[in-house]
Every structure is written in structure tokens, then in C-alpha cells.
Amino acid sequence: MALGARRTTGWKATVAVAMSNYIEAGSIIAIAVSLTNWQDRFGVSDTAVGLLAALSANAFGAAVGAALGGPLCDRLGRKFIYTYDLVLYMVGVLLATFAVSYSMLLVAFVLTGIAVGAGVPASWTYIAEEAPADQRARRVGTAQLAWSLGPVVGFALAVALGGLGLLGNRLIFAHLFVVAAVTWWVRQGLPESAIWKDDRAATAAGSRPGGLRGLFSRRANLTALLFLFGVYAFWNTVAGQAGIFMPRVYEAAGVQSATEQNLLQVLVWACTCLATVLGFMRYGDRVSRRLLYALGAVLGIAAWALLVFADGTLPTLLGYALLWGLGAGIGAQAFYSVWTSELFATPNRASAQGVLFFAARCAVGVLSYWFPSLLRQQGVPFVGTLMIALLVVAAVVGTVFAPRTQGRSLQQIERERYGEVVDLPADGAGATTDSARR
Numbered sequence: 313m314a315l316g317a318r319r320t321t322g323w324k325a326t327v328a329v330a331m332s333n334y335i336e337a338g339s340i341i342a343i344a345v346s347l348t349n350w351q352d353r354f355g356v357s358d359t360a361v362g363l364l365a366a367l368s369a370n371a372f373g374a375a376v377g378a379a380l381g382g383p384l385c386d387r388l389g390r391k392f393i394y395t396y397d398l399v400l401y402m403v404g405v406l407l408a409t410f411a412v413s414y415s416m417l418l419v420a421f422v423l424t425g426i427a428v429g430a431g432v433p434a435s436w437t438y439i440a441e442e443a444p445a446d447q448r449a450r451r452v453g454t455a456q457l458a459w460s461l462g463p464v465v466g467f468a469l470a471v472a473l474g475g476l477g478l479l480g481n482r483l484i485f486a487h488l489f490v491v492a493a494v495t496w497w498v499r500q501g502l503p504e505s506a507i508w509k510d511d512r513a514a515t516a517a518g519s520r521p522g523g524l525r526g527l528f529s530r531r532a533n534l535t536a537l538l539f540l541f542g543v544y545a546f547w548n549t550v551a552g553q554a555g556i557f558m559p560r561v562y563e564a565a566g567v568q569s570a571t572e573q574n575l576l577q578v579l580v581w582a583c584t585c586l587a588t589v590l591g592f593m594r595y596g597d598r599v600s601r602r603l604l605y606a607l608g609a610v611l612g613i614a615a616w617a618l619l620v621f622a623d624g625t626l627p628t629l630l631g632y633a634l635l636w637g638l639g640a641g642i643g644a645q646a647f648y649s650v651w652t653s654e655l656f657a658t659p660n661r662a663s664a665q666g667v668l669f670f671a672a673r674c675a676v677g678v679l680s681y682w683f684p685s686l687l688r689q690q691g692v693p694f695v696g697t698l699m700i701a702l703l704v705v706a707a708v709v710g711t712v713f714a715p716r717t718q719g720r721s722l723q724q725i726e727r728e729r730y731g732e733v734v735d736l737p738a739d740g741a742g743a744t745t746d747s748a749r750r
Contacts, residue, residue: 322442322451325502329394330455331495332435335401336428337462337555338488339369342408343421344556345470345574346481353478354414358684364421365684370556371677373425374432375670381430382666383524385437386659389512391504393434393662398496401427402489409485429673433665440653441507441661445721449596449650456646457588463555463581467574474571507722511658527660527667532729536655537668540648542709545672547612547644550699552676553683554636560684564692565624576629580637587641596642596650602714605647609707611639613700620696644706647714654717657726 343365351361367373377397385393404423411417435455443451466484473480527533554561558580559573567573587608595604615635622628648668656664687695717725 332431333459341466368421374429375673377426377429378669385662397431453593547706583637608643
């Protein structure tokens with residue numbers, strides 16, 4: 313097969329697998345724009361709304377899915393997860409589309425959360441393993457782009473369908489079912505990760521400990537887990553609240569119109585898409601990742617500082633939207649998705665992502681349960697200050713401890729971190745170089 317054909321196939325696989333991120337983000341936004349209508353329809357309290365958010369794709373639901381999906385992805389293959397996770401997802405969004413009770417809606421949110429929790433770590437793992445060493449940030453950035461497009465489309469649909477009330481919210485969930493069905497169909501023809509297949513040959517021979525046991529048996533893995541938790545869990549706790557509760561924050565700041573709230577969110581995510589393409593995907597393999605990460609972190613902190621220390625006028629909110637959107641495009645999630653694939657060996661790569669995703673989404677879930685009440689009782693300055701504190705921690709950890717993995721193959725990184733190439737058979741049988749796989 314010609315080199316050009318190989319790369320075309322690689323990009324097709326990258327885009328198809330990256331759609332897990334569109335579906336995840338789309339689910340969160342579908343919940344965000346519909347919470348008020350669901351609350352009015354079923355007559356439930358703010359605490360009940362917080363429970364919906366906490367058990368959804370934004371938090372505990374995704375955490376459980378990641379805890380289950382990560383180890384299964386290492387044991388049964390990347391293709392196993394991205395073949396079957398969307399079946400569960402489609403059941404969940406159908407239940408949400410036709411929900412007639414609070415309990416039915418809660419089950420729907422839990423199922424979709426479990427499905428995306430299993431699918432997102434698998435997608436980041438697969439894309440990184442199939443990417444050329446000098447294009448890893450660019451390829452993994454495709455998942456970040458898909459994750460950003462989900463809110464753009466979701467909030468735009470909320471604006472277009474706003475006059476339909478709860479029916480419009482149901483149609484947004486229905487569109488996610490269609491996207492998931494098409495994505496599932498496209499994925500059926502994708503190959504398994506070549507690196508994972510090589511590793512399974514070694515694992516079957518008993519030469520490599522895989523999964524959670526292997527993950528926690530090496531000191532290098534434990535330090536990487538702590539580093540990535542500091543980067544992702546603290547940043548994602550903020551992003552999780554912004555993703556699902558930001559319309560309520562805008563309302564508390566004085567923007568009463570649901571259409572204006574959703575348009576502000578379209579601006580946020582359009583800026584994220586722009587920064588992902590022109591920032592992370594273009595420069596993530598070419599310039600200092602430490603500096604790029606620091607820039608994104610500073611923009612995110614500045615965005616929330618505007619909400620806390622400036623007045624709640626439209627220029628302030630527009631400034632927040634621009635700064636937070638641009639910062640997110642080159643921020644913690646983009647780098648986390650690359651680093652979490654680079655810092656762990658193939659037998660443990662998806663398990664590590666499952667553990668980290670589980671921990672991060674649990675943190676989101678804990679705050680999500682209380683966030684609506686805190687916002688109502690304490691106001692924007694209080695919750696905004698809390699968000700700034702979390703962002704500062706993520707900024708310091710990521711900037712100070714950023715690894716030097718740029719431009720290296722996964723095998724080179726493993727040799728530097730473990731003193732051996734963990735993902736190849738011990739006798740070299742079936743081994744393929746990183747370049748030969750392209």
C-alpha cells in the first residue's frame with residue numbers, strides 16, 4: 313500500500329474514533345441546555361438537578377465507564393471498546409429523548425455516562441498509538457476538536473430549537489443518537505491498534521504484566537498518575553461545571569435570556585475549535601509544550617478572574633467567553649490526552665486513562681452535586697474564586713512538571729522511562745518499528 317493511502321486510512325480511523333469526544337461533549341451540552349426544562353417538567357429541586365448532573369456523562373457516570381472500560385481496553389483491545397460502547401450510548405440517548413419521568417431520565421444519563429466514560433479513554437489511546445511520532449499532538453488534537461465541536465453544535469441547536477421548549481431538548485438528544493449510529497457503522501471496518509496486537513503476543517507468552525496490576529507495579533507509572541491527576545482533575549473540575557452549569561452562571565451574572573446564554577456558549581466553543589486547530593494541532597508537535605500549556609492555563613485563569621472581579625456586563629461576559637474558549641483549545645485537556653498516552657506503556661495505557669478519567673470525573677461529580685446550590689446561595693464571586701484556585705493548581709503542576717516527550721516515538725519514550733521497550737515481544741518476534749506501522 314502506498315504511503316499516501318496509509319495516511320488517508322489513518323486519518324479516517326482518527327476521525328471515526330475521535331467522534332467519541334463529540335458524543336461525550338454533545339451529551340454534556342444536551343444536559344446543560346435542558347436541565348431547567350427538565351426541572352420544570354418534573355417539578356424537582358436544585359439538589360435533584362445536581363444529582364442528574366453528578367451521575368451523567370459529565371461526572372460519576374463517565375467515571376464508572378472509564379473504570380470499567382480502561383482495563384477492558386487493555387485486556388480485550390481498543391476495537392472491542394469502540395465497537396460496543398456506542399450501543400449502550402444509543403440506548404441511553406433514546407431513553408433521554410423519550411423520558412416521561414425523573415427516574416427514566418436519571419437512568420438515561422447514567423447509561424450515556426458509562427458509555428462515554430468507556431469510549432473516550434479508548435479513543436485517545438487508539439489515536440496516539442496509530443499516530444506518527446511527529447504528528448501525535450496533531451492527531452490527538454482531532455479528538456480535542458471533536459470534543460469542542462459537540463458544544464458548538466449543541467448550543468447552536470439549543471438556540472435554533474429554543475422556541476420548542478422541552479421538545480427542542482428532546483430533538484438535541486435525538487441528533488446524538490443519529491451521530492452515534494453513523495459513527496458506530498463507520499467504526500466496524502477499522503483495524504485493531506498495531507501496537508496493542510504486538511503487545512498481546514508478549515502478554516500471551518507471560519512476559520508482560522498488563523492492566524491495573526502492571527500499572528501500579530512501577531514507580532514511573534505512579535509518578536505519572538500523580539502528575540496527570542494534578543493537570544487534568546483540577547482543570548476538569550472547573551471545565552465540568554462550566555460545561556453543564558454555565559448557563560446558570562450567566563443567569564446569576566445578569567443574562568436572563570436563554571438564547572443569549574447559549575450564544576455566549578457558542579462563542580466559547582467556537583474559540584476553542586479555533587485555538588485547537590490553529591494552536592494545539594499546528595504547534596503542539598513543533599514548539600515548547602511547556603510554554604503552550606502555560607499560555608492556555610493563564611488564559612483560563614484570566615477568564616474566571618473577569619467573572620469574579622469585573623462587573624457582570626456584556627463586555628465582561630464576552631471577554632470571559634473569548635479567554636476561556638481560547639485557553640481551553642490549548643489547555644489542560646489537549647495536553648492531558650497526549651501525555652496520558654505517552655507516559656504509560658501499551659499494556660497499561662488504557663487502564664491508566666481509565667483510572668485518571670475515573671478520578672477526574674469523581675471530582676467533577678462531587679462539586680456538581682453542590683454547585684447549583686452554591687451558585688444560588690453564594691453567587692458568582694464565591695464559585696468563581698473556587699474555580700480560580702483549582703485552575704492555579706493545574707497551571708503550576710502542568711507548567712513545572714511538563715514531560716519532554718515531544719517528537720519521540722512511543723517506544724523511545726518507554727525506553728527512557730522504563731529502561732526497556734515494554735510494548736514489544738521479549739524475543740523481538742512480530743516487532744514492528746513506529747515508522748514501519750505508518
